[in-house]
Amino acid sequence: MPALNPVRGTRDILPDENRRRRFVEHVAFDHASRYGFGEISTPVFEFTEVFARTLGDSSDIVTKEMYTFADRGGDSITLRPENTAGVARAFISNGLTQHVPLKLFYRGPMFRYERPQKGRYRQFHQVGVELIGVAGPLADAEVIALGADVLAALGLSDRVTLQLNSLGDGESRVAYRDVLVDYLRSHRQSLSEESLIRLERNPLRVLDSKDEGDRKVVAGAPQITDSLNSASRAFFDTLTGFLERAEVAYRVNPRLVRGLDYYCHTAFEFTTDALGAQGAVLAGGRYDGLVKQMGGPPTAGTGWAAGVERLMMLVDDVGRAARPLAVVPQSDDQVSDAWSIAQRLRCAGFVVDLGYSGNLGKRMKRANKSDARACIILGEDEIARGVVTTRDMDTGEQQEVMLKDIEDHLGRYR
């Protein structure tokens, strides 16, 4: 049935898997709340310009990975490939520039036209945070510590490492870029074809090339740390001091870079080797130039995004769904009474399932399949006497209970 398959790179998430997804999202938001973040929801599509302008014309996301189309009114629309640009747009659109510092959490689907792989889909989900309007390193520390907390709460502490780097301020980055380009040019005969292109368009990217020849060249390359001016160095030192004080373990990786212009100072990634090539599970950095680039006032910002599907694959077990009580009529003759009892119990806050058809045995089977904690059995006999029979599905123990007392009696199964 090829016509009935979901579109490549998309998939259906069934109830069991959605419990994992909700668990991940819930843990993320729960911890974000503790840091004072509130949830923002922005549209899943924006004017193409929102992404084109902020992500940079040369980035892969913009040049070949966006779902872009003209709507019926002729506007160019793009399904969001990430949400930082959307949040920045909302920040400006809603006049929030006067309400900084602003701490925003988000979650939801993102869209990128990429080759699907393990943990990589064309429609995927992210959770993320943006802390807008704080220029100092305490904001970076908070955001990183929050990321570490979320991963810890998901039970992943021993499977991820935090890699940290500083790109410095604009002055430092320009200085480093010059030094780096000089060095790379002098070794251009050893660089891969890819890297020669990057050298012209986005030289920092050469640093995280996986090509063996490139790596040798990069190993001897000047490090950004040496190009940081004193202000940038102080920023980074203060940040690492905060992280140490909060006991957030990190490893400085001078090759961790961000290609886009609006990034500065902090860049970080929590990575794992448990997902093959998809190593990054939660990554972010500081983007002081973004809001201004979008047409807003100069505004500092720092944040991260995490791939929900990747996290879902890493978390072990989220426990089973709530076990229901099953109201089981002996036959169709007792269905109306069963229905009343079920509604009464639901009203009282119980999780209640029903057996829909068949004889008592069939309905019991269904109750068992739904993992029922207990059954409320209702026969002709019981109705006549104003009682029900309850059966504990784990012990098999049964007893008769007055109909009016069932809520009390079942309280222990709540």
Next chain:
RNA sequence: GCGGGAGUAGCUCAGCUGGUUAGAGCACCUGGUUGUGGUCCAGGGGGUCGCGGGUUCAAAUCCCGUCUCUCGCCCCA
């Protein structure tokens, strides 16, 4: 966008040097048990062998194309 591997029942897979009616386990349904689930026993349903084309007397099996998944590259969450 580029390269490797794989697609057989709802799931995991066997069958593949071409040869009767394509199998197993799990799952599902029915009965044993018409007032009692799980376990057990007996039986049953379910497959255009991803799709299209080619070779052949004969194709799940060989060849080509295509789609999807998967691993890697690129990039990224």
